[in-house]
Amino acid sequence: MYVSDLALDDFRSYDELVLALEPGVTAFIGPNGQGKTNLVEAIAYLSTFSSHRVAADAALVRQGTTGAVVRAKVVHGERPSVVELEIVAGKANRARLNRTAVRTREALGVVRTVVFAPEDLELVKGDPGSRRRFLDDLVVLLTPRLAALRSEYDKVLRQRVALLKSAGAARRRGGREDSGTLEVWDAQLADVGAQLVAARAEVVRLLRPHVAAAYEQVSSGQGPARIDYRASIDVVDEVPDPDTALLGDPGEAGDSARATVDEREKALRDTTAVRDRLLAAMGRLREKEIERGVALVGPHRDDLALTLGTLPARGFASHGESWSYALALRLGSYQVLREDDTSPWGPDGEPVLILDDVFAELDSRRRARLAELVAASQQVLITAAVAEDVPDGLAGARFDVRDGAVTRV
Ligand SMILES: Nc1ncnc2c1ncn2[C@@H]1O[C@H](COP(=O)(O)OP(=O)(O)O)[C@@H](O)[C@H]1O
Ligand SMILES: [Mg+2]
Incomplete structure (x- = not known):
């Protein structure tokens, strides 16, 4: 599956954003703090109804406002669906599926994402809680x-x-x-x-x-x-x-x-x-x-x-090995989802792969291997501070992210 359209209202740093996306590789490039992660976080949120960065949803709502809306059109095979979530700080989310109000759990599973981000080092080095969450998220994505x-x-x-x-x-x-x-x-x-x-x-x-x-x-x-x-x-x-x-x-x-x-x-x-x-x-x-x-x-x-x-990797693996392990856990999830054809949304279980600011952390060999592995994915969203961080093999759409504006380049 892939996301063809994304619209954000008062999500994180974005007051209003409308973005058309394509299958294949898309890179979001811009200096730190400009809203790259916020953007991919919004897409990832639609797949688990939680953020990979924060436990409380309040941080997702733009400061000074009371609620955020994330809306995406996703395409499974040929079949488009529109899923919309309204996040109200301190209250239950409200969901719409194809413009009809539904219970949130009915909207779960429409969007599938796998995110690999610097925080994932925790999966290897951190407490069991992060690994339990990793497993539970995959359980829910599958079922x-x-x-x-x-x-x-x-x-x-x-x-x-x-x-x-x-x-x-x-x-x-x-x-x-x-x-x-x-x-x-x-x-x-x-x-x-x-x-x-x-x-x-x-x-x-x-x-x-x-x-x-x-x-x-x-x-x-x-x-x-x-x-x-x-x-x-x-x-x-x-x-x-x-x-x-x-x-x-x-x-x-x-x-x-x-x-x-x-x-x-x-x-x-x-x-x-x-x-x-x-x-x-x-x-x-x-x-x-x-x-x-x-x-x-x-x-x-x-x-x-x-x-x-x-x-055991925890306590024994080097920094580079821990990174490789964290990446392997995410790529492994990606493959499991890709092979899964039990989704009620059809046999196209392949998730959107999100690589948030990770290329800068990898040495050139690992960078090249990762680029090879993901080049054929249906949709890959990459964020990076500078264009040089994105391996040459990953040609595709580029967006410039600066001061909350996302511009196709
Ligand atoms: N709820 C929020 N309301 C307003 N601004 C926010 C909110 N959450 C995060 N931000 C702002 O978003 C910016 C970080 O965006 P982020 O996407 O993480 O940057 P990067 O481009 O480095 O990935 C920071 O400037 C932060 O202040
Ligand atoms: Mg970031």
């Missing part, structure tokens, strides 16, 4: 109806943690906690949590070969890159040595260790089994959880383990 699952899980988790804390407080006052209510929330958490775990484990299975291949293509030799879902349920279920088992290198660890990891992953895709294991684990951990006021097991404690050769 938009699962967006509800994620928000439902957050809600259940908050309720359960509040209850654990009040049970702890009641106990410290010498009273008794209401264990019946807690059990209700245990069941809810296990139910929704198991579906989330299964969806993530499936996405990891789909991603794995693509991430390994992309890493090999953009890196300079260190590898292979191997990703594994590391579930807190496996850790608390006291597998003999969860750390080494999950981080083991497929080459060195041998077939039996590899088989264990693969079996474990398969088990995580069994929703009923995971639900039962989560329930049992919460039963066992009940005392500890009440004491500490923390939910110790569930998808909110899971991680995506990134291995390079025999070592």
Whole structure:
């Protein structure tokens, strides 16, 4: 798919912007702070209804105004759709699809994007939270109806943690906690949590070969890159040595260790089994959880383990390797989406690829490899401070971005 038209009202630094786009490569060039990222952020927002830069939508609304509108016409195969989102700070978004008001979740999945940006170094170097979000975003891009699952899980988790804390407080006052209510929330958490775990484990299975291949293509030799879902349920279920088992290198660890990891992953895709294991684990951990006021097991404690050769990427990979790994995760997502033909919007699942200010960060070899990899994509949007940052192989449309004006050059 590709975006053929974009219109912004009061989004970030733009009061009003109307832009016609084409398939193929488009580069937005301009000095820092001129609105290049704001522009691609708007397109990316339409695919996840969240920003890759900020957690709160308030920052997306132009200062001094109360709401922003992002509208895009996208073309799947031959079929155009117009999706429009109104972002009102502190309130729920309003969506329109082909000029008709719809529930926001009905507009999710129309636009697919994959963004690679400097912030993505966090995927490798940062906390598990960023990797969980990476997986969840891909889950939702593939299966938009699962967006509800994620928000439902957050809600259940908050309720359960509040209850654990009040049970702890009641106990410290010498009273008794209401264990019946807690059990209700245990069941809810296990139910929704198991579906989330299964969806993530499936996405990891789909991603794995693509991430390994992309890493090999953009890196300079260190590898292979191997990703594994590391579930807190496996850790608390006291597998003999969860750390080494999950981080083991497929080459060195041998077939039996590899088989264990693969079996474990398969088990995580069994929703009923995971639900039962989560329930049992919460039963066992009940005392500890009440004491500490923390939910110790569930998808909110899971991680995506990134291995390079025999070592975890986090803490061991060099800066360049971390960059390559982050890029491989994004290119891997891109390939998974491209191969996916389950979208209700038709078989053209290929997302818009957005490369925000990344060429300047790559050495010339990686730059050239990336350019080769993306040259044939249906639509690639690139931002760069200077035209020289965009590799020669990526000829296409150029826009100058300056003082909030976006001009075709
Ligand atoms: N909500 C907002 N209202 C007004 N201006 C904003 C808002 N959010 C960001 N900006 C402005 O946008 C500019 C940054 O734009 P950005 O697209 O990130 O630049 P770049 O071209 O370097 O990618 C900054 O000058 C910032 O002040
Ligand atoms: Mg920028």
